[in-house]
Amino acid sequence: MKEPFLSALPLIHEIEAAGYEACFVGGAVRDFLLGRDIHDVDIATSATPAELKTIFSKTVDVGIEHGTIMVIQNGKSYEVTTYRSEGDYQDYRRPESVTFVRSLYEDLKRRDFTMNAIAMDKEGNFIDPFAGRLAVEKKVIVTVGSADERFQEDALRLMRAVRFVSQLGFHLEKQTEKAIKEHVDLLRHISVERITAEFEKLLDGKYKKNAFELLFHTGIYKRLPSLFNQEHVVQSVTKLEISPLKELDIWLLALYFSGEHPVTTLKKWRLPSKKIKLLSMALSYLMLRKDHFWSRDELFTAGKEIALLVETAFLTIKREDVQLAHLLDKYESLPIKSLKELTVNGNDLIRWTGKQSGPWIGKVLHEAAQAVINGEIANHKQEIRSWMENCRLI
Numbered sequence: 001m002k003e004p005f006l007s008a009l010p011l012i013h014e015i016e017a018a019g020y021e022a023c024f025v026g027g028a029v030r031d032f033l034l035g036r037d038i039h040d041v042d043i044a045t046s047a048t049p050a051e052l053k054t055i056f057s058k059t060v061d062v063g064i065e066h067g068t069i070m071v072i073q074n075g076k077s078y079e080v081t082t083y084r085s086e087g088d089y090q091d092y093r094r095p096e097s098v099t100f101v102r103s104l105y106e107d108l109k110r111r112d113f114t115m116n117a118i119a120m121d122k123e124g125n126f127i128d129p130f131a132g133r134l135a136v137e138k139k140v141i142v143t144v145g146s147a148d149e150r151f152q153e154d155a156l157r158l159m160r161a162v163r164f165v166s167q168l169g170f171h172l173e174k175q176t177e178k179a180i181k182e183h184v185d186l187l188r189h190i191s192v193e194r195i196t197a198e199f200e201k202l203l204d205g206k207y208k209k210n211a212f213e214l215l216f217h218t219g220i221y222k223r224l225p226s227l228f229n230q231e232h233v234v235q236s237v238t239k240l241e242i243s244p245l246k247e248l249d250i251w252l253l254a255l256y257f258s259g260e261h262p263v264t265t266l267k268k269w270r271l272p273s274k275k276i277k278l279l280s281m282a283l284s285y286l287m288l289r290k291d292h293f294w295s296r297d298e299l300f301t302a303g304k305e306i307a308l309l310v311e312t313a314f315l316t317i318k319r320e321d322v323q324l325a326h327l328l329d330k331y332e333s334l335p336i337k338s339l340k341e342l343t344v345n346g347n348d349l350i351r352w353t354g355k356q357s358g359p360w361i362g363k364v365l366h367e368a369a370q371a372v373i374n375g376e377i378a379n380h381k382q383e384i385r386s387w388m389e390n391c392r393l394i
């Protein structure tokens with residue numbers, strides 16, 4: 001056995017010494033079998049939360065209504081969950097109340113996929129009643145028992161399936177895929193925040209191209225909080241598969257190609273406001289390089305807003321997001337970030353030319369702003385005027 005299982009092992013010994021069962025379960029066991037990094041281990045037990053509290057002196061009620069408590073030992077915290085049974089699901093979401101059971105089999109039976117329904121005891125032996133290890137070996141995602149029932153119990157599992165495809169490079173078993181297609185409508189019962197959380201994990205997966213193909217193929221894509229232009233998204237994602245770009249960068253690309261105002265799109269996904277601002281700013285920079293940017297004033301305002309928050313935003317940028325950070329740096333160093341910052345305005349143009357105001361003013365100012373941004377001229381009134389005259393814009 002290896003870390004982080006080893007440091008959690010004393011908990012299992014203590015629970016067993018008190019006369020109950022305990023073992024490792026869930027994603028950690030799956031990832032251990034796959035040789036992936038393991039962050040947190042989950043312990044399942046036949047002891048109820050009340051019984052666990054008599055065994056351990058330091059506990060925190062993190063999700064006691066679902067049977068989960070956190071045990072603090074040697075400065076570390078471990079989630080311990082009482083065996084639960086199925087049948088308490090309401091409205092296609094996770095159950096609001098659960099029934100505690102004493103049987104590990106019952107607990108594993110209510111789990112989503114066979115690869116997630118493997119337990120490991122203190123000696124490193126696997127308890128695998130649904131052939132989860134075989135699924136891991138074959139790289140297949142298959143529900144425990146009836147696919148219809150598992151998805152109807154908790155429709156978020158539709159998203160989880162595709163997220164696992166992206167993270168693990170597995171494929172969906174036939175019946176599981178068929179059931180996803182049939183139950184895609186159930187996603188309307190799931191909160192946007194939970195869908196977004198899964199989608200973001202999907203965006204960080206290595207096999208996102210496969211995952212995106214599945215999103216389209218199963219119809220999940222149409223149920224997502226907002227749509228991106230399919231063709232461009234697929235193209236970007238395909239390219240990204242061989243690049244180091246991560247979740248934030250993909251948002252950026254997808255937003256770049258979407259017809260909608262990016263802030264509107266991101267709000268639909270209920271992303272945290274800090275992230276919305278960070279992305280808006282980076283996108284503003286990208287758009288500044290494109291001609292159509294200036295017709296999108298609101299986008300620009302969003303970009304300016306984030307300039308104020310950039311310090312905080314930088315603190316949240318992960319190392320792998322350096323590309324985005326680089327982009328933000330560039331944005332910050334632009335000579336002007338809005339048409340309003342140009343030293344020439346519409347009144348100047350009317351005065352200089354004697355012409356009537358009209359759409360031509362916007363076009364001329366736009367061209368001058370691009371020239372300033374591209375470093376062709378400085379943002380000085382006289383210099384801009386001479387440049388405009390030379391270019392026969394006025």
Ligand SMILES: Nc1ccn([C@@H]2O[C@H](COP(=O)(O)OP(=O)(O)OP(=O)(O)O)[C@@H](O)[C@H]2O)c(=O)n1
Nearest residue numbers: 026027028110111112113116117154156157160
């Ligand atoms: N909708 C869900 C969510 C979770 N589970 C079960 O609860 C375990 C723990 O769930 P969670 O920590 O959310 O996901 P992991 O599978 O551990 O994956 P990861 O840690 O990579 O998010 C899963 O392995 C699975 O057995 C489930 O059956 N149905």
